Amino acid sequence: MLKFLFLFIFPLSIIQVEPQLFFRIKTDFMIKAKSSTGEQRLTVGKIFYDKNIKQIVYDVSFPEKEIWIQRDTILYKIINSKVIGKQRIPAGIEFSIYNLVLNGNLNDYGLKKTKFTIRKVEKNDSSVISTWEPPLEFKKYFGDILLSIVDQRLNGIVFKNNAGEIVSRQFFRNYKKVNGLSFPQEIYRENYVNGQKDIELTTFTNILVNDLSGENKYDFKIPAN
Amino acid sequence: MKKLFVSVFLVFFAGFTILANDADLFKLDLNAVRAEFTELNQLASMVTTNADLTYSSLQLTNSNLVTSLRLVPESVLPDGTKNPVLGIPSFLWGCAFGVVGMAVVYIVTNQNMDETKKSLWGCLTWTAVVVVLDLVWWGALVHV
Known part of the structure; x- marks a missing residue:
């Protein structure tokens, strides 16, 4: 009987926790940003994301108390329960780090599910760098995207424009396992604007996975005004 | 004419170009990055210890800090x-x-x-x- 139980339980114990088991993430964040002209910005708050609801809630406490909601490619700014602005943004929720992590797609940045294709793979001492090229119809607007994997985790990503110049570099550091889910606690980003470099350092703390409290935070209702 | 045009174009866009091989693109000195934010760390500590602190209140109580940091009231x-x-x-x-x-x-x-x-x-x-x-x-x- 014991042998039977062992045979039954052992295979279950070695099965890794599947990404589909992860559906929610909550974390504190702090972003320090510096523009090429020397202006600085500090943003502090909490993030709530449920992949089934498909909206990212940014509960910002500094510089001012405000809530930002991202739904698809629209970003709503809410102050004192009133929508005071909305803007269209280029990247949809599918490519947000929270969605990519919860779905186990961070390592390829979700590119496998796009029309981008791998053109080149290079192995260095400790990293594997893959070069993804846009489909023909997008080559007018986009350049290659390069992904660096270190220790089977996304280490960095470089976006180029159609002339092959770097538009943005991002680095993902200090991964922490929370309930079996790996999440980078530090993201550094460089954006090149008119040949000048803007930088951002984001840190995530108090990361919670599959948190079942504060339902209204994840399913935040946008006021009708 | 074509050569001149190409030369001017290249000079014009030289600022946007970074020449490097693929591995070099992923080199990063994180300590240097953190050093860039040394000044901002003082404010970060203040915000962490005082959850009610906002840009507006800081401007009233410590406008020198706002000015010296060249702090912008816009969130990222x-x-x-x-x-x-x-x-x-x-x-x-x-x-x-x-x-x-x-x-x-x-x-x-x-x-x-x-x-x-x-x-x-x-x-x-x-x-x-x-x-x-x-x-x-x-x-x-x-x-x-």
């Missing part, structure tokens, strides 16, 4: 949510695609006038470059 969101259209700065949209580029910026940013103005500057800059090149070309023709 993680994930580069407010990044430029398709990752391409608005200036370059105007520069590369002219009025069409400006229209793209205007529509995609939901009528954001600041971004549209940047694309206008890009458009005007490129127009100025073309005019100067034309003058140089005609000048060269006249002297031949």
Whole structure:
């Protein structure tokens, strides 16, 4: 009987926790940003994301108390329960780090599910760098995207424009396992604007996975005004 | 003429170009990055210990700090949510695609006038470059 139980339980114990088991993430964040002209910005708050609801809630406490909601490619700014602005943004929720992590797609940045294709793979001492090229119809607007994997985790990503110049570099550091889910606690980003470099350092703390409290935070209702 | 045009184009865009092989693209000195934010760390500590602190209240109680940090009261969101259209700065949209580029910026940013103005500057800059090149070309023709 014991042998039977062992045979039954052992295979279950070695099965890794599947990404589909992860559906929610909550974390504190702090972003320090510096523009090429020397202006600085500090943003502090909490993030709530449920992949089934498909909206990212940014509960910002500094510089001012405000809530930002991202739904698809629209970003709503809410102050004192009133929508005071909305803007269209280029990247949809599918490519947000929270969605990519919860779905186990961070390592390829979700590119496998796009029309981008791998053109080149290079192995260095400790990293594997893959070069993804846009489909023909997008080559007018986009350049290659390069992904660096270190220790089977996304280490960095470089976006180029159609002339092959770097538009943005991002680095993902200090991964922490929370309930079996790996999440980078530090993201550094460089954006090149008119040949000048803007930088951002984001840190995530108090990361919670599959948190079942504060339902209204994840399913935040946008006021009708 | 074609060579001159290409040369000017390359010089103009030299600032945007970074030459490196693939592995070099992923080299990063994180300590140097952290050092960039040394000044901001003081404020970060203040905000962490005082959850009620906002930019407005800081400006009233410690405006010197706001000024010395050159602190901007605008939030940044993680994930580069407010990044430029398709990752391409608005200036370059105007520069590369002219009025069409400006229209793209205007529509995609939901009528954001600041971004549209940047694309206008890009458009005007490129127009100025073309005019100067034309003058140089005609000048060269006249002297031949």
